[in-house]
Amino acid sequence: MARITFDSVGKKYPNGFVALEGLNLDIADKEFLVLLGPSGCGKSTTLNMIAGLEDVTDGNLLFDRDVMNTVPPHKRDVAMVFQSYALYPHKTVYDNIAFGLRMRKHPKGEIDRRVRDAARRLEIEPLLERRPDQLSGGQRQRVALGRAMVRQPAVFLMDEPLSNLDAALRISMRAEIKQLHQVMQTTFVYVTHDQAEALTLADRIVVMRGGVVQQVGSPDAIYEQPRNMFVASFLGNPPINFLEGRLAQEEGRVVFRRGQLRLGLPDHVIAKVGSQVGREVVLGIRAEDVFETQPGAEGVQGRIVSVLPVGSDQFYEMEVEGVKLFFRLGKEVQHRSGDNAALGVNVNRLHLFDKQTTQSLVWN
Numbered sequence: 001m002a003r004i005t006f007d008s009v010g011k012k013y014p015n016g017f018v019a020l021e022g023l024n025l026d027i028a029d030k031e032f033l034v035l036l037g038p039s040g041c042g043k044s045t046t047l048n049m050i051a052g053l054e055d056v057t058d059g060n061l062l063f064d065r066d067v068m069n070t071v072p073p074h075k076r077d078v079a080m081v082f083q084s085y086a087l088y089p090h091k092t093v094y095d096n097i098a099f100g101l102r103m104r105k106h107p108k109g110e111i112d113r114r115v116r117d118a119a120r121r122l123e124i125e126p127l128l129e130r131r132p133d134q135l136s137g138g139q140r141q142r143v144a145l146g147r148a149m150v151r152q153p154a155v156f157l158m159d160e161p162l163s164n165l166d167a168a169l170r171i172s173m174r175a176e177i178k179q180l181h182q183v184m185q186t187t188f189v190y191v192t193h194d195q196a197e198a199l200t201l202a203d204r205i206v207v208m209r210g211g212v213v214q215q216v217g218s219p220d221a222i223y224e225q226p227r228n229m230f231v232a233s234f235l236g237n238p239p240i241n242f243l244e245g246r247l248a249q250e251e252g253r254v255v256f257r258r259g260q261l262r263l264g265l266p267d268h269v270i271a272k273v274g275s276q277v278g279r280e281v282v283l284g285i286r287a288e289d290v291f292e293t294q295p296g297a298e299g300v301q302g303r304i305v306s307v308l309p310v311g312s313d314q315f316y317e318m319e320v321e322g323v324k325l326f327f328r329l330g331k332e333v334q335h336r337s338g339d340n341a342a343l344g345v346n347v348n349r350l351h352l353f354d355k356q357t358t359q360s361l362v363w364n
């Protein structure tokens, strides 16, 4: 059992730099939690505090009910996998995986059983006698996973474990890590700056920026109901489109307006902002929330700047009221670059933010 609680945790490095502020977070036992955010936002700092590699300089870190602030790393029952793998170059795969257990003086037979069991699960049994320089990147990553697995830790920490792998391997290793979590039945805390990786792996995602948590929620909640423009733009590929404009009242209904563009807002949005006609807002349209327009549909008009086929779909770059927007459409839509075209917009899925605060007007 390992529940991890951050109670108003802060981190100030010795040089005075504040890397993390007021973190309140409860990680449930057996949860797969992903820390997501751009470089420098404090992901590794947070993970290293769980491991005990960095001390907590403000607030409390608890495992279950125990305050861990001053407990040394080797007494924490955590195992960590680093981006660099950190394998011993002169030891065999077997010895790399066995190393931690030998240090803890486990009996030889048990070490052998655990090493072979991990190697079998990770499909690296035939490689046990090789050294790391005789392995591919993906195989090295598996050895690093194996070394953490054999410890049977209560908490599994991973810091960008796939970032050294090529794109195809990264996707197949994602599936393996997800499976590993199911088999091991332990708490996983996983750091990445790759939004797609976070969306596939996580039970919950913590989106961070500049040492401050922006939003915590399931992948669906983070994607569908972003609380601010940063979260909205950090998830999604191509990224969400933003259009500055105003709320206006026209013919008895509340619309978003920018130049000639008018988009009627759905009831759940009007319920939140209906009384704020004139307010400066930013509209968010996700790339996939457009379709071939039909008579009477709400939509956008503009010039198609480019059409980029991407296998099953196509990307449209379209200029609307002086702003370039990126959309993803099915192959059945057949505009060409240079065309003036209209596209339908799924207004039920629109996002709306306050221009000044960048906070969502719909999901707060």
Ligand SMILES: Nc1ncnc2c1ncn2[C@@H]1O[C@H](COP(=O)(O)OP(=O)(O)OP(=O)(O)O)[C@@H](O)[C@H]1O
Pocket (backbone or CB within 6 Å): 013, 014, 015, 017, 018, 019, 037, 038, 039, 040, 041, 042, 043, 044, 045, 046, 193
């Ligand atoms: N020992 C240190 N002393 C001072 N500042 C540090 C130290 N370690 C990290 N920082 C700073 O703290 C901030 C957070 O660093 P951290 O390594 O947690 O970021 P990260 O989110 O893991 O980024 P990346 O995606 O690049 O790994 C950064 O601005 C970094 O420069």
Ligand SMILES: [Mg+2]
Pocket (backbone or CB within 6 Å): 043, 044, 045, 159
């Ligand atoms: Mg990092």
